[in-house]
Amino acid sequence: MKKTGQILLLTMAVTGWMSVTQATPLSDNECPQAANAAFRVIYENSQHPEQTQVVWCYQGDVAWETPANGVVQWWHREPNQQVSMIRLFGSEQRGIAFESTDLRILGKQVDAGSLTTLAGDGWVIRQKDSQTETVAARFAQWKQWDTVDFADIGDMEADPFIRKMINIGFIEDNHVTAYYADGQPIKSEHGHHH
């Protein structure tokens, strides 16, 4: 991640979340809600192999990690099959929790069945493994991080973490998980600069 102009374009097959181009489904693109369900897939950009994305699956939960900036989107299937999400920020070891209702209000409902589907050009699987201990340890680590509810953000402008997240546009930057190395979201290639 030496060049900030390099982009890591990773989109997710999430309804209303971002555009989907050429999907590259995993061989087992379901992450079952089973006690022994655990795998990790490391993708790399075929043109920029230093750029990676990691898809984690553990007992039905799916997490998308961008190692370059430490941002993780952790999707959780509720007992009633609705999906909630926590966006974690590795640099702060904190996160923002979106209940299914929040996602619906924001127009970001997700299809739980497609959460492990990586979409986009140029991504190739570098490594896939099913070491349950490794995966479980990663999720256990994330569980230790403090989270705030999205519903509470409107009343938390005095919180330095919230201010920082607002300033770098993460809270409502829901359409991409693509960022420059400095953590700034990547501008659209198609001129949709806002």
Next chain:
Amino acid sequence: MKNTAKFALTTLTVAMLAACSDDKTNDAPASPVVPEVKQLELPAVQKDSAWFKEAKSAVTEDLARTVNANKGAAKNIILFVGDGMGISTVTAARILEGQMQGGMGEEHQISFETLPFVGLSKTYNTNQQTPDSAGTMTAMTTGVKSKAGVLNIDESVARQDCTGSQGKELTTIAELAELKGKSTGIVSTARITHATPAAVYAKSPDRDYEYEAPAGCKDIALQMIEFAAGDGLDVVMGGGRRNFLPNTLVDVEGKKGKRKDNRNLVDEWKTKNPGGVYVETQAEFDAIPATSTRIMGLFNDSHMRYEADRKNDVKGEPSLSQMTAKSIEALSKNDKGYFLMVEAGRIDHGHHAGSAYNALTDTVELAKAVKVAMDKTSVEDTLIIVTADHSHVFTIAGYPTRGNPILGKVVGNNANGVAQNTPVLASDNMPYTTVGYLNGLGYASLGSETDGDVRYNSAADAGRKDLTAVDTTSPGFHQEALVPLSGGETHAGEDVGIFSRGPGAHLLTGTVEQNFIFHVMSYAGDLLP
């Protein structure tokens, strides 16, 4: 409205006084001009109008209104707080409820608009022009304004100053009520440790110390369990279960506790209240014995669901009106009366997210809860107050025709004042909604897979969007905003309404400071030492 008596209107037609006399030598005063008196009959189209007759009848009814100014006449006090329920929210909720019932909406009244006394509350905090819920609720529960973010601590203390806050705690109305032998209760659709309900019982230099606090402070959940005035809080219902459970424990809905001190405050509450009933689900709530006087219900790990989303809860949770009814039934068993605070906590969250639908449907549910209280209590001995802690930047705009869906696009009238068939177009040739926000996230529901990158990489998407093909009345729609704020839509600084009935209610008129509400409650209930 059957009054057919002729209504004679006597008018005085005052002629102009005589001009100056030409006779400069005549010093005698001019004869006074006798006003010409005409007996007028109002035209039938006027006096037979329903508008005329109903309003005239309302005046007659209001003339029969009596007030009870006796100190201590309010055996019971119920304070309803619509969090973020500004005047525009009340108006829009009125129209929405009326339209949900098949009417045009504008003429409708939600329950608390029928209460006889209305005033305005100035909501600012001592350090903030536009306030937050902690400072505003402190004003209502202690009679003293304080800083934003601070719960029942004097304004001289800096936020988060645990050491400085010691000795600067303010006594709350719940403590006063308990010490008078009354029962006390709190109900909220937010976490029961959230700012508004917390201000009933906790003293903290920061509203965010819900489950842990720095040295010198005690977290809010623990303060609730240890609330020591009288026999403690009698009824507690709301969300926020996680703040009472250790972070090693997973709750009934699969969510983890937050506490790092390994204390299980639910178990501690059960131990302290052997005759009490603890419930977590709709089924358990429904099974609460009618004889119960000691109840704690924590129905969600965080905030309870929006009313419109309640059906999606994993284990089910009661509505605000159901909790209000159950609370009144339990508290009213005390012959000395009770103090109950009921908060519709998620009106605020709906607005912050830019979702008028959720804000308004939760306001409608608040109105339903107030109706429950009106039906279950007597105006003779119960003071009911309905107010808000602050407003939001939520507006009702344009010139929609009468009966236009309040969540819809503006459809106006033609030059003859007759409704048109298509939405009015703004100067940018796009339709616009009646309700909207000055700031916030803005409209982002364009998101289908095919146009998702319209919002590509934008933190907030304020400004205009083409809503031509969008159903703006759908629950998932969130309104446009002018100023982009990724942190969400903000509170607003204008006054909020105070609606009331019962002993002392007549004092809650005019424009008053928010802390005045405490003093009316304490006078009406004779709560001050």
